[in-house]
Amino acid sequence: MSKLPEFILTVEDVSKSFDGFQAISELNFYMDKGELRTIIGPNGAGKSTFLDLITGKIKADTGKIIFGEENHDLTKLREYEINRLGIARKFQTPSVYEEHTVYDNIMLSLPESRGVFSSIFFRLDSVARDRIAEILKTIRLQDMERVIAGTLSHGQKQWLEIGMLLVQQPRLLLVDEPAAGMSDDETRRTGELLLSLEGKHSIIVIEHDMEFVRQIARKVTVLHQGKVLKEGSMDSVQSDPTVAEVYLGRKHSTVA
Numbered sequence: 001m002s003k004l005p006e007f008i009l010t011v012e013d014v015s016k017s018f019d020g021f022q023a024i025s026e027l028n029f030y031m032d033k034g035e036l037r038t039i040i041g042p043n044g045a046g047k048s049t050f051l052d053l054i055t056g057k058i059k060a061d062t063g064k065i066i067f068g069e070e071n072h073d074l075t076k077l078r079e080y081e082i083n084r085l086g087i088a089r090k091f092q093t094p095s096v097y098e099e100h101t102v103y104d105n106i107m108l109s110l111p112e113s114r115g116v117f118s119s120i121f122f123r124l125d126s127v128a129r130d131r132i133a134e135i136l137k138t139i140r141l142q143d144m145e146r147v148i149a150g151t152l153s154h155g156q157k158q159w160l161e162i163g164m165l166l167v168q169q170p171r172l173l174l175v176d177e178p179a180a181g182m183s184d185d186e187t188r189r190t191g192e193l194l195l196s197l198e199g200k201h202s203i204i205v206i207e208h209d210m211e212f213v214r215q216i217a218r219k220v221t222v223l224h225q226g227k228v229l230k231e232g233s234m235d236s237v238q239s240d241p242t243v244a245e246v247y248l249g250r251k252h253s254t255v256a
Contacts, residue, residue, distance in 0.1 A: 006032065006033045006069065007030055007031060007032060007033070007066075008031055008032065008033040008034075008035070008067065008068060008171065008172055008202040009029070009030070009031040009054070009065070009066070009067055009172065009202070010029075010030055010031075010064075010065070010066040010067075011027055011028060011029035011030070011063070011064075011065050011066075012028055012063055012064055012066075013026050013027075013028065013062060013063040013064070014026070014027045014028075014053060014060045014062065014063030014064070014065060014075075015027070015060065015061050015062045015063060015226075016049060016053060016058065016059075016060050016061050016226075017061060022225070022226055023046050023049040023226055024046045024049055024050060024053065024060070024226040025046075025225060025226040025227050026062075026063070026227065027046070027050070027063070027226060027227055027228065028228065029050075029221065029228060031202060031204070032202075033202055034198065034199045034200070034201070034202055035198075035202055035203070035218070035219065036194065036195070036197075036198040036202075036203045036205070036216065036218050037203070037204050037205070037218070037219055037220075037221060038204075038205045038206075038207060038213050038216060038217050038218070038219070038220045038221070039204060039205070039206045039207075039220075039221045039222075039223060040206075040207060040208070040210075040213060040220060040221075040222055040223075040237075041222055041223035041224055041229070041246075042224065042246055042247055044225075045223040045224050045225065045226070046223050046225070046226040046227075047206045047223055048176065048206070049226070050223070051089060051174050051176060051204070051206065053065060053074075053075075054074060054082075054087065054172075054174065054204075055079060055082055055083070055087060055089050055174065056074060056077055056078055056079040056081070056082040057079060059075060060075050063075070067082075067085060067087065067172070068085065068086075068171065072085055074087075085171070086169070086170050086171035086172060087170060087171070087172045087174070088165040088168060088170035088172070088173050088174065089165075089173075089174040089175075089176070090158075090161055090162060090165055090173070090174065090175045090176060090178070091176050092176050092177040092178075092180050094154070094157040094158050094160070094161045095161060096149045096150075096152075096157050096160050096161055096164065097149060098148070098149050098150030099148065099149075099150060100148070100149055101145065101146050101147060101148060101149065102136070102141050102144050102145050102146070102147050102149055102152070102160055103132065103136070103145035103146065105149050105160055105163075105164055106132045106135055106136065106160075106163055106164060106167050107124065107128075107132055108164075109163075109164035109165070109167050109168060110128055110131070110132075110167055110168075111168055111169075112128065131167060132167065135163045135166050135167045136163065138163065138166065138193070138196065138197075139159040139160065139162060139163040139166075139193060140159065140189065140193070141156065141159060141160060141163070144156070153186070154181050154182060154186070155182045155183065155186030155187075155189070155190065156186075158178055158182070158186075158190065159189075159190070159193060162175070162178075162193065166197070166201075170201060171201065171202060172201070172202045172203075172204070173197070173201050173202070173203045173204070174203075174204050174206075175194070175203065175204065175205045175206070176206050177206055177207055177208060177209075178190050178194070178205065178207070178212075179191075179207060179209040179212040180208075180209075187209065187211070187212050187215075188215065190212070191212055191215035191216045194216050195215075195216055198218070213234065214234055217233070217234040219231065219232065219233070220232065220233065220234050220237045222237055222243050222246075224246050229242065229243060229246060230242065230243050
């Protein structure tokens with residue numbers, strides 16, 4: 001008897017409107033533990049609103065969002081409570097401590113060093129140092145640990161911020177348009193980074209760059225008008241005429 005998948009995230013009948021505009025409409029979404037899921041959709045499809053709902057930045061009007069095997073209903077929790085459950089979000093614009101070194105950015109992001117008093121008295125032990133070293137290697141900045149973060153390229157700052165989130169050991173990582181503003185080489189390396197995290201973390205990536213989506217795509221969810229329009233492999237999504245019509249405004253085409 002085959003084992004049923006273990007959902008890290010279950011979204012059922014979730015709706016959200018703003019002043020009469022229906023941003024999310026009876027949305028249903030299911031994600032396996034350890035999965036790397038890519039979400040695409042035209043502007044106004046509800047992608048960022050979806051992440052806002054997961055993180056508790058905004059509250060759903062109806063429906064439920066269940067997280068983890070403990071079945072936490074995120075619609076009933078505050079932002080900081082959701083974050084403490086192990087849900088981390090990376091926004092499109094990187095946010096790092098620009099006056100500090102790459103190493104110190106990772107160190108300051110350790111859960112143990114958070115807060116005024118803990119930051120004053122916090123001392124690195126061997127476990128914390130090993131964790132930082134592992135993260136620096138994962139994001140390929142191990143040779144730049146003493147570099148001031150403000151001098152990094154845009155792509156390097158993006159990788160550093162991902163590392164700042166990874167050191168907190170999130171169970172679910174939400175990544176919003178990571179390839180925006182990157183060079184081709186940076187985009188490729190970002191894809192390699194996210195693929196290397198598959199299975200270790202559950203990851204949702206929102207992206208517009210279709211070349212980047214092709215690189216990382218395992219299962220793709222297409223949102224349109226706050227609902228799931230199509231879900232499946234990149235090939236099946238690309239060849240779907242309804243998806244092409246939504247993206248390009250004409251029938252019988254493919255997503256570029």
